[in-house]
């Protein structure tokens with residue numbers, strides 16, 4: 001890569017088109033992500049030049065989508081999907097789809113609401 | 122982190138476990154609103170055998186393929202959770218893997234589990250049952266009716282698996298969406314009852 005922009009550290013577009021995760025096994029910033037984290041693409045997504053796989057992630061996340069689903073649809077291991085999501089969160093192209101605090105899995109109010117939602121379904 | 126502020130979706134993780142060929146993949150497909158996906162997970166755990174010379178815990182890693190499906194549901198207004206939707210995220214475990222401490226990362230923060238049982242291979246259910254019992258994670262046992270099978274009394278299955286009295290056992294046909302949904306409802310009802318009971322005694 002001898003493109004000057006590629007050496008700058010701004011934006012994903014020109015910086016990281018040449019390697020999927022650049023040999024990283026951990027995201028640069030974790031944002032508390034795991035396979036169940038839900039993310040969504042920003043509205044009015046800016047037209048920036050991005051590596052193909054980042055665009056694929058943004059296309060998938062027009063509706064709230066989990067890291068696991070991104071991995072499954074793009075046929076990549078979950079840890080790779082986690083790194084991509086973390087990169088896009090850092091660029092504010094993805095946002096968390098869960099805006100409030102995550103209820104504990106044994107929170108009775110949460111469980112009751114999920115149960116009622118399932119019964120209504 | 123900035124976010125929409127207006128619309129929030131909560132994840133709710135559910136584990137679909139059971140022995141080899143018990144119907145886990147079929148179940149995820151029936152319950153899911155999307156074509157079920159396969160996800161590859163790398164499970165890593167510090168080995169229990171500590172390297173005595175260096176005092177380091179050796180790490181072991183295996184890659185497993187999980188089934189993945191989801192179901193998005195609207196939450197009632199004024200639910201006190203500040204969210205409008207929930208996504209049930211269903212993870213089907215592979216049948217041939219041994220259930221053990223390697224699974225802890227995967228099952229962490231799950232609301233509960235369904236253990237699918239093929240009565241022709243009832244003992245296959247022991248390992249997952251024991252796993253969820255030890256972690257005090259709510260689970261239900263779903264007896265998958267394969268064609269031409271003599272129907273077992275769910276009470277017999279309950280006894281044969283030596284389950285705690287409060288663990289629900291029910292019939293299901295993993296190929297049928299309404300049947301899979303009934304199992305999910307039973308699981309949530311059970312998880313909810315348990316959580317409400319322990320909330321009162323806290």
Ligand SMILES: Nc1nc2c(ncn2[C@@H]2O[C@H](COP(=O)(O)OP(=O)(O)OP(=O)(O)O)[C@@H](O)[C@H]2O)c(=O)[nH]1
Nearest residue numbers: 141142143144145146147216266267268294295296
């Ligand atoms: N008759 C009948 N067949 C079923 C039922 N559920 C699953 N099957 C069939 O049983 C076979 C095994 O089902 P799977 O869903 O692949 O089972 P699994 O637990 O995912 O299997 P592994 O992942 O290999 O452990 C498939 O051929 C299914 O079509 C059922 O309720 N009734």
Ligand SMILES: [Mg+2]
Nearest residue numbers: 145146215216
């Ligand atoms: Mg399977």
